[in-house]
Amino acid sequence: MPDHGFAHVTVARSRDRRFRPEIKPHVTGRRRRVSVVDGIRTTGPINTFIDCAGWLSFIDLVILGDALAKKFGISAAQLVRACRESTDYYSGRAAVAAEFVRDGVDSPMETRLRLLIVLAGLPEPVVNFRTYHEDGTWKRRFDLCYPGIKVIIEYDGRQHADSVEQWNADLKRREEFDDEGYRILVVTARGIFREPERTLERIRRLLISRGMIGVPPIDPAWREHFAA
Template sequence: MPSADFDPTQPFSGEEACEAGLRRALRDGRFRRIFHGMYIDARIPDTVVVRSRAALRLAPEGGVLSHWTAARLWGGVVPEHANTHVSFTRDVRFRVEGIKHHRFRHRLHIVRRHGLQVTGPEQTFVHLARHLNLLDLVALGDSLVRKAVTTPAGLLAYAQGWEGQCRREAVAAARLVRDHVDSVPETKLRLLLVLAGLPEPEVDIRIHDADGTVVFRIDLGYRAAKLAFEYDGRWHDEDEQPAMDESRRQYLSIEEGWRFEIFVAKDVFETPEATIERAAAALEAVGVRIDRPLSDAWRPHFRCPTAQAA
């Protein structure tokens, strides 16, 4: 019988399984392997927290979860990455498939998250400035702010004081991070417009009733001109959502005088140039002055016609 201290719902080593009399059970489907030499009850979902716990158990002393792994532990949105990332401030000899380790000379800002040692959200952001493109780094910043683990001002101040690699990229991205952004595609639509030289739309415009209660929200827009730009992801086609969207937009159009421009994934990721012109024309139609010619600064960031959005 396993000892009372053995908890298979937490990552455990092969040696611990043997001590608990479960060596054969490792091969009968009751347990699954997380990394080489580290296992868990097969009923426990494969989450970033589970993999992080297992990685730290395998790592040499002093390991800190970082990069993509830290971002996800903070609730941030980053592109998928196959490895769990662990950082050290000393040289280590450590090789496990599925775990990537990093060596830093600077001091790590260590915070506990889910009971684990992890780099703080601001340091995680600047570390990833070396690896993520501008769009994905701003989207990470927006998502960290949405999770209330940092602020736009906090990210910018940390980036400006950063003395490590890619300070310039971190600062540039931090300057574009905003509060109350709902999704990555919304971030990228906003950046497409801004990098093209169009006036930056306000994020999360809230429409109040006579009592001051928020009754409607607009993703992006120009309050003075009453022009709304909204991104409709795939979930806007589900169940009753299309009818709800149409009802809200009709009310705001008829009763409040708002105009709407609706964008989908293809507009942002397949035909960005046409989308910029459409946005510019909509702004000019409501009397907003546009400086032409428009900027080409968006081009290096929106070049892949097969990019997908949620």
């Protein structure tokens, strides 16, 4: 998360309020679920998500929601319900972002890539898709996948292979995908931060070429959240 610049401190009584540099004090009579982190009493994950809706961008808020879901075992459905039921000031904005939170997301860049696709109006890929051996044991996990047309969208944070062994392992893995009929489209950080439009065009062309029916044109709404 981006640094806010202030530590927010909430107390239950006005006389306990203190004004200090880089501290923003609040007073509330509402009950708050409290977590203890490194000996410090903090707001619980869901209240923190709602509070952060007041200053985080939409993209960063969804990234936070995905991370909270994974770290604390809060399902996306639970987060949506909690935001809708909350009467906190930023609960409405939080509820909108919560609708885009998904279970099982592994990284902020995976969230960014999925949101780029979805906000452009393209079909949403399945998150955390798994394949299994014939005996039912787990075989592979894909971050973003279109199972019906066997397309994998993969974010790769490495600018080059970490080692010869890693390079060979990647080649073997992709050969196995080819044998099973999967097509992999790899996206790097450049494809998200510097060339998002090209990334969207690559994805749309691949979906169409693999036989997906009714792929819509790219919606320019994505530009509100990603630099073109």
